[in-house]
Amino acid sequence: MGNKNNKKKKKRQQEKKKNKNINKQLVDEKKNEKNEFKMLLLGTGDSGKSTFVKQMQILYKGGFNTKIVDLYRNIIRINLKQHMKILLKASADLKIQLPKESVIIQNKFLDLIKNSPVMWNDKIIEMIKQLWEQPQIKECYKSRHHFQLPDSSAYFFDKIDEIAKEDYQPTRDDILNCRIPTTGVKELSFNVKNYIWNLVDVGGQRSERRKWIHHFEDVDILIFVIALDSYSQKLFEEHSVNRMTECLSVFEQTVNNEFFKKKRLVILLNKIDLFKEKLKKVKIKEAFPDYEGENDFEHTSEYFKNKFLDIVNQKKRSVSTHLTCGTDTVMIEKIFDDIRVSIMEKFISSYI
Ligand SMILES: Nc1nc2c(ncn2[C@@H]2O[C@H](COP(=O)(O)OP(=O)(O)OP(=O)(O)O)[C@@H](O)[C@H]2O)c(=O)[nH]1
Numbered sequence: 001m002g003n004k005n006n007k008k009k010k011k012r013q014q015e016k017k018k019n020k021n022i023n024k025q026l027v028d029e030k031k032n033e034k035n036e037f038k039m040l041l042l043g044t045g046d047s048g049k050s051t052f053v054k055q056m057q058i059l060y061k062g063g064f065n066t067k068i069v070d071l072y073r074n075i076i077r078i079n080l081k082q083h084m085k086i087l088l089k090a091s092a093d094l095k096i097q098l099p100k101e102s103v104i105i106q107n108k109f110l111d112l113i114k115n116s117p118v119m120w121n122d123k124i125i126e127m128i129k130q131l132w133e134q135p136q137i138k139e140c141y142k143s144r145h146h147f148q149l150p151d152s153s154a155y156f157f158d159k160i161d162e163i164a165k166e167d168y169q170p171t172r173d174d175i176l177n178c179r180i181p182t183t184g185v186k187e188l189s190f191n192v193k194n195y196i197w198n199l200v201d202v203g204g205q206r207s208e209r210r211k212w213i214h215h216f217e218d219v220d221i222l223i224f225v226i227a228l229d230s231y232s233q234k235l236f237e238e239h240s241v242n243r244m245t246e247c248l249s250v251f252e253q254t255v256n257n258e259f260f261k262k263k264r265l266v267i268l269l270n271k272i273d274l275f276k277e278k279l280k281k282v283k284i285k286e287a288f289p290d291y292e293g294e295n296d297f298e299h300t301s302e303y304f305k306n307k308f309l310d311i312v313n314q315k316k317r318s319v320s321t322h323l324t325c326g327t328d329t330v331m332i333e334k335i336f337d338d339i340r341v342s343i344m345e346k347f348i349s350s351y352i
Pocket residue numbers: 043044045046047048049050051052150151152176177178179180181182183202203204205225270271272273274324325326327
């Protein structure tokens with residue numbers, strides 16, 4: 001009887017050992033196989049997702065080719081006209097009175113661009129310049145949190161002389177600052193230290209978000225981008241909704257989705273430069289009455305960081321947060337390096 005039990009025990013031990021060996025073999029094979037990571041960028045519209053992709057293009061793919069530069073030249077010029085049009089409408093809405101001569105220029109400008117959004121000539125350039133020089137237009141620009149205007153429009157109005165030149169070549173900074181809302185999906189693959197990083201960028205505006213689900217499979221890292229300065233802005237899609245409130249609700253739905261519940265999460269608290277400027281003008285308490293702290297960068301950024309972290313179950317997943325300025329290439333290189341190293345360390349340690 002005792003002999004029979006001993007035999008059974010020995011057999012079980014042998015099987016256990018065999019299974020252990022098979023598992024080890026599978027892990028080793030997987031370890032060798034896995035040299036690619038899929039990173040999915042999510043976040044509401046205008047938070048800075050595509051800007052992050054542009055930075056990867058600059059840092060790891062040698063920058064932009066002629067075709068892309070040509071595309072940006074056209075977009076930058078079209079945007080200049082569109083953004084002046086937005087400013088003129090907003091000054092009327094905000095009852096900012098333009099001087100008589102400017103009203104004449106305004107009417108001529110609106111008339112000229114009405115029929116051809118791509119038209120670009122000396123007359124148009126001169127009119128945009130004259131209008132931008134008006135203190136009333138500058139005042140209107142400062143009140144842009146009341147309407148929808150990309151923050152970078154001043155950057156481009158200020159360099160209109162350069163943009164107007166026939167041989168104008170958009171610089172890297174121009175491309176980083178130029179806003180093109182994403183529709184559909186854009187992918188970028190790049191190699192860093194023998195590992196391939198597949199970055200997937202989707203549109204963040206409401207109409208685009210329903211497409212997100214198609215890209216949820218096989219994600220290794222979810223990068224959620226938040227525009228910190230959006231606490232005082234209204235949504236482009238629905239003017240009565242606060243952008244940060246919308247962002248918090250999208251974040252909650254996304255990070256707790258079945259696909260991502262246990263995935264590695266990187267939170268980029270972006271646009272810190274604009275956030276610092278905004279803090280001087282608009283108190284956090286005006287938009288988030290529960291806020292009791294000081295209105296300085298340190299306390300307010302911590303407040304928003306915790307608001308997002310409170311939504312995530314940090315016990316079950318790896319989460320990191322970073323304060324970023326998306327248009328600053330040096331900063332993004334450093335931050336991506338930190339993210340990459342931490343991912344690699346965790347990936348390697350999971351096999352030890
Ligand atoms: N000043 C400043 N501008 C930024 C920063 N990050 C992004 N931007 C600008 O913000 C605008 C929007 O950035 P995008 O990267 O297009 O935003 P997105 O999240 O891809 O937007 P969708 O494609 O609509 O979802 C662009 O004009 C960028 O230049 C930042 O940290 N600071």
